[in-house]
Amino acid sequence: MGFFEAHVLQNDEVSAGYALLSLGGCDALSGARPGQFAMLRGEWDRDPVLPRAYSILGATEGRARFLVKQVGRGSRLLASAAAGVRVTVLGPLGNGFPSASPGAGPDLLVAGGCGLPPLHLAAIRATEGDTPGAVELLLGARCAAELPHPLLEELGERDVAVSLATEDGSDGEQGLVTDLLERRLAAGAAGRVLACGPTGMLRAVREVTRRHRVPCLLSLEAEMACGLGACLGCAVEGRDRKYVHVCSDGPVFDAEEVWP
Amino acid sequence: MTDVGPRMEVRALGLDFANPVLCASGTFGYGREFDGLCDISRLGGLVTKGVSLEPRAGNPPPRICETASGMLNSIGLENVGLRAFVRDKLPFLRDCGTRVLVNFFGETLDEYVRCAAGLSGQRGVDALEANISCPNVEAGGIEFGVDPQMAGRLVERVCGATDLPVVVKLTPNVTDAVPIARACVEAGAAGLSLINTLKGLAVDARTGMPRLARRFGGLSGPAIKPVALRLVYQVAQARLGVPILGIGGIMTGEDAAEFLVAGATLVQVGTASFTRPDAATRVADQLKRFCQEHHPRLDDVGQLVGTLR
Numbered sequence: 001m002g003f004f005e006a007h008v009l010q011n012d013e014v015s016a017g018y019a020l021l022s023l024g025g026c027d028a029l030s031g032a033r034p035g036q037f038a039m040l041r042g043e044w045d046r047d048p049v050l051p052r053a054y055s056i057l058g059a060t061e062g063r064a065r066f067l068v069k070q071v072g073r074g075s076r077l078l079a080s081a082a083a084g085v086r087v088t089v090l091g092p093l094g095n096g097f098p099s100a101s102p103g104a105g106p107d108l109l110v111a112g113g114c115g116l117p118p119l120h121l122a123a124i125r126a127t128e129g130d131t132p133g134a135v136e137l138l139l140g141a142r143c144a145a146e147l148p149h150p151l152l153e154e155l156g157e158r159d160v161a162v163s164l165a166t167e168d169g170s171d172g173e174q175g176l177v178t179d180l181l182e183r184r185l186a187a188g189a190a191g192r193v194l195a196c197g198p199t200g201m202l203r204a205v206r207e208v209t210r211r212h213r214v215p216c217l218l219s220l221e222a223e224m225a226c227g228l229g230a231c232l233g234c235a236v237e238g239r240d241r242k243y244v245h246v247c248s249d250g251p252v253f254d255a256e257e258v259w260p
Numbered sequence: 261m262t263d264v265g266p267r268m269e270v271r272a273l274g275l276d277f278a279n280p281v282l283c284a285s286g287t288f289g290y291g292r293e294f295d296g297l298c299d300i301s302r303l304g305g306l307v308t309k310g311v312s313l314e315p316r317a318g319n320p321p322p323r324i325c326e327t328a329s330g331m332l333n334s335i336g337l338e339n340v341g342l343r344a345f346v347r348d349k350l351p352f353l354r355d356c357g358t359r360v361l362v363n364f365f366g367e368t369l370d371e372y373v374r375c376a377a378g379l380s381g382q383r384g385v386d387a388l389e390a391n392i393s394c395p396n397v398e399a400g401g402i403e404f405g406v407d408p409q410m411a412g413r414l415v416e417r418v419c420g421a422t423d424l425p426v427v428v429k430l431t432p433n434v435t436d437a438v439p440i441a442r443a444c445v446e447a448g449a450a451g452l453s454l455i456n457t458l459k460g461l462a463v464d465a466r467t468g469m470p471r472l473a474r475r476f477g478g479l480s481g482p483a484i485k486p487v488a489l490r491l492v493y494q495v496a497q498a499r500l501g502v503p504i505l506g507i508g509g510i511m512t513g514e515d516a517a518e519f520l521v522a523g524a525t526l527v528q529v530g531t532a533s534f535t536r537p538d539a540a541t542r543v544a545d546q547l548k549r550f551c552q553e554h555h556p557r558l559d560d561v562g563q564l565v566g567t568l569r
Contacts, residue, residue: 223323234323
C-alpha cells in the first residue's frame with residue numbers, strides 16, 4: 001500500500017453518467033485483490049478537499065482502471081479529468097474478497113450499478129490461473145443506457161456468463177438483479193455469492209442468500225475521509241451493534257457481520 | 261546539502277520541537293495508521309485521537325459529509341479508551357521519533373482528572389491536550405469550554421492531576437474566546453490550541469434529511485481558516501504568556517506562516533492529512549521554503565510569530 005502520484009491516461013464516458021478512468025503510474029496497485037479500493041484526488045487546490053474512494057477495476061503494467069459514477073462535484077471533476085491530469089492515489093486499501101475455500105463450488109457474482117468493478121475484477125481473475133472455472137455474473141442497472149458496454153464486452157471475451165436486469169426493461173430482464181439471483185439460486189447451488197452495489201440492493205441480496213443458505217460476502221461503500229482507519233468516519237453498524245469501519249474492517253464483510 | 265533558511269526548531273511547552281508543524285487530533289489516528297505514508301519522525305509533533313477513560317463507540321452513521329472547501333464530522337469521539345490506548349497505541353508512539361501530545365476528554369470533571377492522571381508518567385507522552393468542547397453531563401450538557409468559570413475549574417483540576425504540560429483546545433463556538441482563554445491560563449494551562457471545529461449543519465433538500473445522523477457536525481478544512489486566524493490573533497493580542505497552537509484549514513506552508521504571523525507559536529495540520537497523508541511534512545517543508553523566499557533575513561522561524569502589523 002502506498003501514496004503516489006499518477007496521471008490520467010484516458011477517460012471515456014462508457015455509459016450515461018459513468019466514466020472509465022485509466023491512470024498511469026499505478027504499479028503499486030497491480031497486486032490488488034477484487035474489492036480493494038483506492039482514494040483518488042485530482043490536483044484541485046482546496047476544494048473539494050477530500051479524495052474519493054473507488055474500487056479497483058484492475059491494474060496491469062502500471063495502468064489502473066476505475067469506474068467513476070458522476071454523483072457530485074468530486075466525481076464529476078474526476079470523470080472529466082483530461083489525459084495528463086495528475087491524480088494522487090492512496091492504495092490499495094481494504095481487505096478485498098477472500099479466496100474461496102477449495103472445492104466450495106463456483107462463486108456467483110452479483111453487481112448493481114457502480115458496484116460492478118470488484119466483481120468485474122473477480123470475474124477476470126477467475127478466468128485466469130491454472131484452473132479457470134465457469135464464471136457467472138448478474139448485473140442490475142436502472143436502464144440500458146447505464147450499462148457499461150465496454151466492460152461487459154471484456155467479460156464476454158473471457159466467456160463470463162453475464163445476465164442483465166434493468167428496472168425499465170430496456171435491456172435484459174425487466175426487474176431487479178435480486179430477481180435474477182432468486183431464480184438462479186432456485187435453479188442450482190452456488191459456492192458463495194459475492195455482491196457489490198447500493199445498500200438497499202445488498203440488503204436484498206442478503207435476504208435471498210439467507211433463504212437459499214448460500215454464504216454471502218458484501219462489498220460496502222460509505223462516506224470516507226482517510227481510507228486508513230484514522231478518521232473513523234465510515235462506520236457501519238455491525239451484527240452485535242458495535243460499529244465496524246468500511247475502510248479498515250472491510251470494505252468486504254460477511255453478510256451476517258453487518259446490519260443487525 | 262548546506263542548510264539554508266531559518267532555524268525551524270521551536271522551544272515551547274518546555275519541549276523542543278523539530279519544527280512548528282504538528283498533526284491535529286482526530287485527523288492522524290494514533291499515528292500508526294500513517295506509518296510509511298508520512299515520515300512521522302520529520303513532524304514537529306502529533307496530537308493523538310482523543311482518549312477517554314472508557315472506550316466509546318461513537319455516533320451512528322453517516323458521520324461525515326463534505327462541504328464547500330471543508331467537511332463536517334460527528335464521529336462522536338469514538339476511541340479505544342485509556343487502558344487500550346496505553347497498552348496498544350502508546351508503544352508505537354514512544355518510538356515514533358516526534359513529540360506526542362495526547363488529546364483527552366471526559367463527560368465529568370472526575371473523568372477528565374482520572375484520564376489526565378492515567379496518562380501522566382507514561383513514557384512516550386510529552387504533553388496533554390484537553391478537549392474541553394465536550395458536554396458536561398453534570399451541568400445539563402453545556403460544554404465545559406463555553407464558560408470561563410467552568411473551563412477554569414476543569415483546567416485547574418486537570419493540572420493538579422498531572423506533571424505534564426497541559427494544552428487546552430478551545431472551541432470557536434462562543435461569542436468571545438478571550439475570557440475563556442484567560443481563565444484556562446490562570447488555572448495552569450501551558451498552552452492553548454485553537455480552534456476546534458465550528459458547529460455546522462448540512463441539509464439534503466431533496467429528501468429533507470440532515471446529512472449527518474446526529475444533525476450537527478464540526479466544520480473543518482480551508483473553509484474555517486479566516487475564523488481560526490481571527491481567533492488566534494485575538495487570543496494572542498491578550499498576551500496571556502503561553503504559546504498558541506494554531507489550527508484551522510492549514511493546507512500549505514504559506515497557510516502555516518499566516519498563523520505564525522497572527523500569533524501562533526506552533527500550528528496543527530488537520531483535515532489536510534485526509535487530502536494527502538504526508539500533508540503535515542509537506543507543510544513544514546513549504547513553510548521553510550516560504551520563509552527563505554519571502555523573509556530571507558529570518559534567522560529563526562519563531563521571529564515570524566505575532567508580527568501582524
